[in-house]
Amino acid sequence: MAGGFTVEGNGLRSLSSDLRAAPSALAPKINAVVFKGALNIKKAMREDMQASRHFKGITRAIDFDMIDEANAVSADIGPTTDPGSAGNLANIAYFGGARGGGTVRDPQAALDDEAPKFEKALGDVLGGLL
Numbered sequence: 001m002a003g004g005f006t007v008e009g010n011g012l013r014s015l016s017s018d019l020r021a022a023p024s025a026l027a028p029k030i031n032a033v034v035f036k037g038a039l040n041i042k043k044a045m046r047e048d049m050q051a052s053r054h055f056k057g058i059t060r061a062i063d064f065d066m067i068d069e070a071n072a073v074s075a076d077i078g079p080t081t082d083p084g085s086a087g088n089l090a091n092i093a094y095f096g097g098a099r100g101g102g103t104v105r106d107p108q109a110a111l112d113d114e115a116p117k118f119e120k121a122l123g124d125v126l127g128g129l130l
């Protein structure tokens with residue numbers, strides 16, 4: 001074949017084996033990236049809430065849970081809303097109510113701030129695959 005290339009059989013088998021093992025090898029690294037991103041967002045949301053004159057008590061209710069599924073990992077970040085939790089007032093802190101509120105930065109801003117760092121860290125992990 002003119003202009004073609006050759007591939008050594010052993011190298012191809014090794015590459016194939018590496019690609020099959022990649023998902024299991026990458027999972028802990030991807031989990032670490034998601035965990036770090038969630039932690040950073042939680043910290044930013046807590047700092048925003050702590051800066052509020054009226055809603056400081058909600059600060060400790062902001063946390064995150066890692067969600068590990070068969071082919072995906074994610075994090076659920078925000079105030080806990082268990083019965084009696086101060087987190088039940090977060091909606092008023094963020095979006096306001098009939099008597100005011102809405103003075104705490106929208107949580108989307110913390111996510112937006114973290115997105116470029118998250119994307120770079122994920123790219124670094126996936127770049128090692130290629």
